[in-house]
Amino acid sequence: MQRKLLAVDWGTSSLRGALMSSDGMIQEKRAFPQGILQVAHGQFQHVFEQRFGDWMTAETLCLISGMAGSRQGWREAPYCPAPCGFEDISHHLQWIEKERIGLVPGLSTFNDNTPDVMRGEEIQIFGALNSLQTGTAQFVLPGTHSKWAQVSGSKITAFKTFMTGEFYALLSQHSILAKTCLPDAPWKKEIFLDGIIQSQKSGGLLHHAFSARSLALFEKLNPAQSSSYISGLLIGEEIKSAASGPTNSNAPLFILGNSQLTQRYACALEAFGMTAQTLTDEITWTGLWALASHLYPSDFKLS
Amino acid sequence: MQRKLLAVDWGTSSLRGALMSSDGMIQEKRAFPQGILQVAHGQFQHVFEQRFGDWMTAETLCLISGMAGSRQGWREAPYCPAPCGFEDISHHLQWIEKERIGLVPGLSTFNDNTPDVMRGEEIQIFGALNSLQTGTAQFVLPGTHSKWAQVSGSKITAFKTFMTGEFYALLSQHSILAKTCLPDAPWKKEIFLDGIIQSQKSGGLLHHAFSARSLALFEKLNPAQSSSYISGLLIGEEIKSAASGPTNSNAPLFILGNSQLTQRYACALEAFGMTAQTLTDEITWTGLWALASHLYPSDFKLS
Numbered sequence: 001m002q003r004k005l006l007a008v009d010w011g012t013s014s015l016r017g018a019l020m021s022s023d024g025m026i027q028e029k030r031a032f033p034q035g036i037l038q039v040a041h042g043q044f045q046h047v048f049e050q051r052f053g054d055w056m057t058a059e060t061l062c063l064i065s066g067m068a069g070s071r072q073g074w075r076e077a078p079y080c081p082a083p084c085g086f087e088d089i090s091h092h093l094q095w096i097e098k099e100r101i102g103l104v105p106g107l108s109t110f111n112d113n114t115p116d117v118m119r120g121e122e123i124q125i126f127g128a129l130n131s132l133q134t135g136t137a138q139f140v141l142p143g144t145h146s147k148w149a150q151v152s153g154s155k156i157t158a159f160k161t162f163m164t165g166e167f168y169a170l171l172s173q174h175s176i177l178a179k180t181c182l183p184d185a186p187w188k189k190e191i192f193l194d195g196i197i198q199s200q201k202s203g204g205l206l207h208h209a210f211s212a213r214s215l216a217l218f219e220k221l222n223p224a225q226s227s228s229y230i231s232g233l234l235i236g237e238e239i240k241s242a243a244s245g246p247t248n249s250n251a252p253l254f255i256l257g258n259s260q261l262t263q264r265y266a267c268a269l270e271a272f273g274m275t276a277q278t279l280t281d282e283i284t285w286t287g288l289w290a291l292a293s294h295l296y297p298s299d300f301k302l303s
Numbered sequence: 304m305q306r307k308l309l310a311v312d313w314g315t316s317s318l319r320g321a322l323m324s325s326d327g328m329i330q331e332k333r334a335f336p337q338g339i340l341q342v343a344h345g346q347f348q349h350v351f352e353q354r355f356g357d358w359m360t361a362e363t364l365c366l367i368s369g370m371a372g373s374r375q376g377w378r379e380a381p382y383c384p385a386p387c388g389f390e391d392i393s394h395h396l397q398w399i400e401k402e403r404i405g406l407v408p409g410l411s412t413f414n415d416n417t418p419d420v421m422r423g424e425e426i427q428i429f430g431a432l433n434s435l436q437t438g439t440a441q442f443v444l445p446g447t448h449s450k451w452a453q454v455s456g457s458k459i460t461a462f463k464t465f466m467t468g469e470f471y472a473l474l475s476q477h478s479i480l481a482k483t484c485l486p487d488a489p490w491k492k493e494i495f496l497d498g499i500i501q502s503q504k505s506g507g508l509l510h511h512a513f514s515a516r517s518l519a520l521f522e523k524l525n526p527a528q529s530s531s532y533i534s535g536l537l538i539g540e541e542i543k544s545a546a547s548g549p550t551n552s553n554a555p556l557f558i559l560g561n562s563q564l565t566q567r568y569a570c571a572l573e574a575f576g577m578t579a580q581t582l583t584d585e586i587t588w589t590g591l592w593a594l595a596s597h598l599y600p601s602d603f604k605l606s
Contacts, residue, residue, distance in 0.1 A: 071520075112504050115517040145479075145513060161517070162509040163478070170473040175466070176448075201415050204544030205508050206465040206537065210448060214418040214464070217374075234509065241507030 003299040004060045006052055007288035010068035011035050011120060015047070018285045019055050023303040024293075026285060028055075036073045044074035045096075061296070062101045063288045066120035069094060069103040079108035079117055085155040086126055090294050104291065109159055116161050120284075121147045124256050125156060127287025128279055138253045140242070140269075140276070142235075142261040144169075148242040152251070162238045171209060172230050180216035181226035187260075188228040189267060191221075195232020196271050205237045235268045243272065257281050306602040307363045309355055310591035313371035314338050314423060318350070321588045322358050326606040327596075329588060331358075339376045347377035348399075364599070365404045366591045369423035372397060372406035382411035382420055388458040389429055393597050407594065412462055419464050423587075424450045427559050428459060430590025431582055441556045443545075443572075443579070445538075445564040447472075451545040455554070465541045474512060474537075475530050483519035484529035490563075491531040492570060494524075498535020499574050508540045538571045546575065560584050 004027075005020040013035035019028045032051055039047050049056075056062065069077035077094035084107050093102035106119030121141045129135065135154035141147040144165035150158045172183040198208050212230050215221035221229055253269070253276040255262045262278045269276050293300040307330075308323040316338035322331045335354055342350050352359075359365065372380035380397035387410050396405040409422030424444045432438065438457035444450040447468035453461045475486040501511050515533050518524035524532055556572070556579040558565045565581045572579050596603040 111506065111510075114501060114504075114514045115521045115523070116513065117517050117520060146509075160506060160510050161513040162507075163512050164509050166478055167509060167512075170477060174473060174477055175469055198417060201417075202544070202547060203414065203463060204465075204540060206449075206467050206470060206541050207414075207463050207544055209466050209470075210419070210464040211417045214420050217420060218418045220418070237507060238509050241505070241510055244505060 001059050003296070004055075004057070005289055005292045005300065006055050006060050006062040007285045007292075008052070008062060008064040008068075009066050009120065009284045009288075010064050010073070011066040012037055015051065017052050017055070020285065020289055022300050024286075024289045024300070036067045036070070044068065048074075048101075056101075061099070061292055061299075063093075063104060063291055064102065065104040065123040065284065065288060069105060070119055073103075075103060077103040077105040079106045079119075082107050082109040082159065083153075083155040083157045084122070085153075086291065086294050088155075089122065089126070090291060104288075107156060107159070111158075111160055116159065118147050118149075118159060118161070121149070121256075122156060123287035123291065124281060124283050125149055125151065125287070127283040127285070127290060128254060128256060129154060130290040131279075131283065131286050132254075134252075136251045138251045140253065140255045140257075140265060141281075142255065142257045142265050146238060150251070160242060162242065164234050164238045168231060168234050171212075171234075172227050175209075177209065177212045177226065177230060180213070180221070180223050181230065182223045183227050185224040185227050187231070187264065188225055191225045191228040192232040192235075192264065192267065193271060195229040195234075196236035196268055197232075198229075199233045199236030200240060205233070208233050208237070231264060232268070235264060236271075239265075239268055239272055239274075243274070252277065254279055256283060304362050306599070307358075307360070308592055308595045308603065309358050309363050309365040310588045310595075311355070311365060311367040311371075312369050312423065312587045312591075313367055313376070314369040315340055318354065320355055320358070323588065323592055325603050327589075327592045327603070339370045339373070347371065351377075351404075359404075364402070364595055364602075366396075366407060366594055367405065368407040368426040368587065368591060372408060373422055376406075378406060380406040380408040382409050382422075385410050385412040385462065386456075386458040386460045387425070388456075389594065389597050391458075392425065392429070393594060407591075410459060410462070414461075414463055419462065421450050421452075421462060421464070424452070424559075425459060426590035426594065427584060427586050428452055428454065428590070430586040430588070430593060431557060431559060432457060433593040434582070434586065434589050435557075437555075439554045441554045443556065443558045443560075443568060444584075445558065445560045445568050449541060453554070463545060465545065467537050467541045471534060471537050474515075475533050478512075480512065480515045480529065480533060483516070483524070483526050484533065485526045486530050488527040488530050490534070490567065491528055494528040494531040495535040495538075495567065495570065496574060498532040498537075499539035499571055500535075501532075502536045502539030503543060508536070511536050511540070534567060535571070538567060539574075542568075542571055542575055542577075546577070555580065557582055559586060 015034040016031045146162040318337040449465040
């Protein structure tokens with residue numbers, strides 16, 4: 001019997017699934033706007049069956065990463081403390097049905113005694129490590145809540161969250177800066193770099209954010225430029241803060257994310273004199289397949 | 304003829320006026336929820352007459368500070384560039400009616416080639432200088448957009464804006480942190496200081512803001528505490544950033560604002576080992592009266 005993997009990424013605002021063959025090839029994909037915030041309490045099983053029931057034949061293993069494993073999700077898969085590797089994750093799956101439908105746990109860590117968490121990004125990182133065949137690296141995963149993670153000995157040893165994407169939405173749509181900002185204007189590299197440069201001056205983010213207002217008052221920044229400038233301010237602040245912390249400074253740096261964001265981060269990192277390779281967030285499927293292969297090596301293997 | 308001063312503070316969200324005698328005593332005050340955002344284009348004269356027309360007798364001089372002098376206000380009173388003193392302000396009043404109704408201009412400055420502005424705070428600072436009989440000081444004016452200003456030789460020589468109050472509203476009411484935050488919970492000094500301490504660790508505001516989320520997930524911060532913690536994170540970030548810039552470090556520091564905010568700032572500054580005296584924002588009336596006295600020294604003088 002040829003086994004199959006149903007790899008599911010069930011996040012806050014979307015539900016995506018990929019049906020994969022035992023050798024890791026993607027056969028079919030589905031996506032629904034049914035993140036955990038859109039699913040009523042007690043309805044997770046129902047939604048899952050409705051969306052993927054036809055794929056759940058006797059030979060199918062299903063592994064689910066993301067917010068479905070949070071307290072507000074299908075069932076809580078408690079955080080695994082970092083340092084954490086594939087081995088640790090695989091021992092702490094939360095099985096909805098034993099050896100058939102498993103929730104991948106997130107990771108927790110402490111930065112200077114303060115907790116931090118990730119849920120969903122860990123499987124992308126493990127997917128990247130598997131794909132790159134390396135055990136030492138640094139990762140940036142840009143997004144609503146960006147993550148910077150350190151990997152050595154094939155374990156995620158430390159990570160930090162930055163609320164960069166959420167601050168961008170708040171400032172460009174809900175603050176006084178929104179009055180002079182077209183949030184959907186095309187990205188302008190030069191203006192973005194102006195924001196990066198501003199973010200490195202003394203004064204901090206609370207001060208620099210106001211420069212988007214004062215530059216507009218002085219007609220040095222127009223509404224079509226403002227979103228690129230604010231994006232530069234925030235990504236510049238993130239990189240400055242992340243790069244000043246403890247890092248595997250010799251380890252290669254990878255950006256995992258959608259192409260729009262990875263382009264901005266690559267540009268910003270270059271301005272800091274840092275180099276990084278880019279990987280797409282489709283690496284989630286690679287990560288879940290690698291986990292299946294780790295759990296059942298004889299069933300899931302490269303042909 | 305005994306002259307009178309109608310001192311008006313016309314801000315973004317409120318309109319306040321005080322009728323003052325020639326010797327600086329307040330005779331009567333009025334306040335209306337009619338900030339410039341609530342007044343339709345072309346209706347400023349009408350609203351002014353409706354609210355204060357009965358006070359505008361032949362002997363009354365009216366001076367108006369705040370956003371009424373902005374481009375979106377009654378009429379634009381262009382910014383005076385810092386360094387700027389009382390003398391400069393008085394030469395650049397925008398007269399709606401010559402020598403009868405005058406708009407006080409705001410101030411502009413450049414921080415490392417980037418413009419910054421204030422409008423309304425300058426008159427509070429000049430009021431404080433007049434009241435304190437000093438020409439050398441530093442001021443913090445907490446609020447939606449906090450200002451830190453340096454004064455020497457009786458002139459405002461430099462200042463910086465921090466969007467602290469606005470970030471607080473965005474984070475506590477509109478971000479993911481709002482899910483575990485009661486924004487109107489009473490202020491808790493110890494939790495506020497926890498936020499101050501966190502803000503001084505490495506990682507920056509984008510990272511520290513997320514700690515309000517992760518601490519809540521780990522049940523180390525409850526919704527009634529969260530607002531004090533977020534307030535501490537932001538005010539700590541503001542003070543760290545402001546104090547690291549160029550300051551008249553030997554000049555005494557004053558906090559001008561409402562009692563709720565000045566209490567928080569005094570507590571935070573103490574945690575930084577800094578001392579500050581507190582003045583109320585009623586100092587606006589003192590500032591406008593001092594300006595009247597500067598313009599017409601024989602009409603407005605202390606008895």
